[in-house]
Amino acid sequence: MDKQKALELKKIATRIRKHIIEQVFSAKSGHPGGSLSCTDILTVLYFDEMRVNPKDPKWADRDRFVLSKGHCAPALYATLALKGFFPEEDLKTFRRIDSYLEGHPSMSYVPGVDMSTGSLGQGISTAVGMALAGKIDNKDYRVYSILGDGELQEGQVWEAAMAAAHYKLDNLTAFVDYNGLQIDGNITDVMNPEPIADKFKAFGWNVIVVKDGHDHAEIKAAIEKAKTVKGQPTMCVCHCIKGKGVSFMENNYGWHGTAPNQEQRDKAIAELDEYLAGLEA
Amino acid sequence: MAKVATREAYGKALAQYGADERIIVLDADLSKSTETDTFKQVYPERHFNMGIAEGNLMCVAAGLATTGKIVFASTFAIFASERACEQIRNSICYPKLNVKVAATHAGLTVGEDGASHQCVEDLGVMRSLPNMVVLSPCDEIETNRAIKAAIDHDGPVYIRLGRLAVEAVHDPDNFEFEIGKGIEVREGNDVTLVATGLMVQESLAAAKILEENGINARVIDMHTIKPIDKDILVKAAKETGFIVTVEEHNIVGGLGSAVCEALSENYPCKVLRIGVEDKFGKSGTPAALLEKYGLNAEAIAKKTMEAMKNK
Numbered sequence: 198m199d200k201q202k203a204l205e206l207k208k209i210a211t212r213i214r215k216h217i218i219e220q221v222f223s224a225k226s227g228h229p230g231g232s233l234s235c236t237d238i239l240t241v242l243y244f245d246e247m248r249v250n251p252k253d254p255k256w257a258d259r260d261r262f263v264l265s266k267g268h269c270a271p272a273l274y275a276t277l278a279l280k281g282f283f284p285e286e287d288l289k290t291f292r293r294i295d296s297y298l299e300g301h302p303s304m305s306y307v308p309g310v311d312m313s314t315g316s317l318g319q320g321i322s323t324a325v326g327m328a329l330a331g332k333i334d335n336k337d338y339r340v341y342s343i344l345g346d347g348e349l350q351e352g353q354v355w356e357a358a359m360a361a362a363h364y365k366l367d368n369l370t371a372f373v374d375y376n377g378l379q380i381d382g383n384i385t386d387v388m389n390p391e392p393i394a395d396k397f398k399a400f401g402w403n404v405i406v407v408k409d410g411h412d413h414a415e416i417k418a419a420i421e422k423a424k425t426v427k428g429q430p431t432m433c434v435c436h437c438i439k440g441k442g443v444s445f446m447e448n449n450y451g452w453h454g455t456a457p458n459q460e461q462r463d464k465a466i467a468e469l470d471e472y473l474a475g476l477e478a
Numbered sequence: 479m480a481k482v483a484t485r486e487a488y489g490k491a492l493a494q495y496g497a498d499e500r501i502i503v504l505d506a507d508l509s510k511s512t513e514t515d516t517f518k519q520v521y522p523e524r525h526f527n528m529g530i531a532e533g534n535l536m537c538v539a540a541g542l543a544t545t546g547k548i549v550f551a552s553t554f555a556i557f558a559s560e561r562a563c564e565q566i567r568n569s570i571c572y573p574k575l576n577v578k579v580a581a582t583h584a585g586l587t588v589g590e591d592g593a594s595h596q597c598v599e600d601l602g603v604m605r606s607l608p609n610m611v612v613l614s615p616c617d618e619i620e621t622n623r624a625i626k627a628a629i630d631h632d633g634p635v636y637i638r639l640g641r642l643a644v645e646a647v648h649d650p651d652n653f654e655f656e657i658g659k660g661i662e663v664r665e666g667n668d669v670t671l672v673a674t675g676l677m678v679q680e681s682l683a684a685a686k687i688l689e690e691n692g693i694n695a696r697v698i699d700m701h702t703i704k705p706i707d708k709d710i711l712v713k714a715a716k717e718t719g720f721i722v723t724v725e726e727h728n729i730v731g732g733l734g735s736a737v738c739e740a741l742s743e744n745y746p747c748k749v750l751r752i753g754v755e756d757k758f759g760k761s762g763t764p765a766a767l768l769e770k771y772g773l774n775a776e777a778i779a780k781k782t783m784e785a786m787k788n789k
Contacts, residue, residue: 327542356533
């Protein structure tokens with residue numbers, strides 16, 4: 198990845214993070230921790246990989262994305278807005294009665310959302326369906342999906358994993374946002390889903406471990422590698438930090454589904470602004 | 479005319495209409511029982527076995543539908559409507575995707591497999607989902623047309639199908655089917671039997687017994703549970719004054735409930751609900767089960783006459 202692209206992606210990711218904080222603050226509810234955690238994967242997908250057209254969100258040949266961990270809608274909405282699917286100023290209407298920006302993504306209301314999600318475990322199955330359709334129709338589009346690590350506790354994820362390998366869906370690349378935390382605490386304390394990479398390998402997937410799920414170049418390299426694999430879906434197990442980018446939210450499961458108050462919002466935005474200023478200097 | 483199970487009619491209809499390349503069929507290791515195998519023999523490239531994993535099956539169907547496919551998702555009614563209920567709700571009904579849940583082996587007449595496999599709650603569960611259309615055809619031609627109507631309908635449809643071979647009610651050469659329009663299959667003015675699925679046949683036989691007892695019963699084939707046909711119900715209530723609903727389903731939540739809702743809001747009228755009385759089924763032959771649960775023609779006629787005495 199060249200320096201200019203790397204810098205551009207860093208700026209975009211930081212702007213997404215700012216929007217996440219503002220959305221959750223404005224709505225007084227939502228999920229900042231996991232949204233900040235998967236921001237960099239979304240950044241690379243939408244700004245350095247996916248074939249999408251904001252002017253034609255339903256374009257038949259577009260690449261698809263399914264946010265299987267649907268509660269991280271603030272990250273997806275910010276990404277889509279920055280990409281040009283809808284106005285950035287609409288983000289502050291998140292979760293309001295008169296807004297189309299539902300608490301969890303709805304494909305019926307939000308331009309650019311390819312599948313309605315929110316009930317964990319279901320999104321990855323729908324991504325399997327999209328990838329299967331691509332095979333049936335001999336289309337060259339690719340399908341991407343992000344799962345939470347806690348989400349792996351849903352049995353349906355493994356039904357989907359079996360089906361994706363069975364039908365050799367090499368047009369499907371998924372990501373586990375492996376930050377180790379869920380609402381009730383550490384994933385290994387709540388219900389241990391580890392070893393994650395080994396499980397997907399055993400289910401017949403090509404597995405790539407992304408050591409730093411916030412390193413855009415490493416994420417991009419994993420995506421490129423996945424495209425070369427034939428006959429297998431790819432799972433990128435991305436080591437991430439819940440709350441990434443906001444010091445007091447990092448690695449703290451208390452921020453899974455809690456909105457910041459005014460003071461916390463101000464501190465978070467100040468930190469992100471400072472980082473952004475550093476990038477622009 | 480030979481008896482045909484509605485599941486068999488379903489398999490044949492899929493093969494008949496299957497030239498439409500948008501049609502994809504998913505099954506959960508039951509394609510010989512659901513008879514989607516009939517489609518598979520003609521269009522193997524568009525039939526996918528998803529294994530014994532119904533939750534995933536429904537969501538894969540949803541994903542396929544986002545790309546413009548018309549997806550038939552098939553398994554037994556119990557697993558479709560109840561095990562995978564929340565997948566149907568969130569991934570199919572909420573985004574209003576073009577998935578047709580064609581669920582076979584509904585009701586008690588599954589027979590010897592017993593209570594674990596006898597789904598008597600599906601109509602209630604499925605009709606409570608926004609955006610869902612619920613169909614429950616009674617014979618071969620009606621099933622065929624219900625499948626065609628489901629293909630033509632833009633959005634989710636649940637189609638309730640049976641295992642047991644049943645006789646024809648309708649004349650295949652002179653039959654019109656429209657979603658939401660019940661069909662009067664027997665004229666009468668003393669009482670109206672509103673039936674669905676294979677209870678239409680039993681109700682027609684019950685009407686003959688009632689006739690021998692001086693009661694002239696109207697019989698309505700209510701093939702669409704949602705949206706329910708209010709007009710035909712109000713007309714029947716006005717003209718016959720007493721409605722009996724007959725379903726191979728719990729009396730809670732299904733046809734009887736839908737009819738009571740429609741009548742109480744539009745033309746209040748006394749209603750007797752005949753069905754499974756909030757119980758689980760058990761193993762037995764279909765005929766023995768219908769007798770035990772009071773759902774054969776004799777029982778329907780008897781209950782109707784008793785209720786009319788006390789009217």
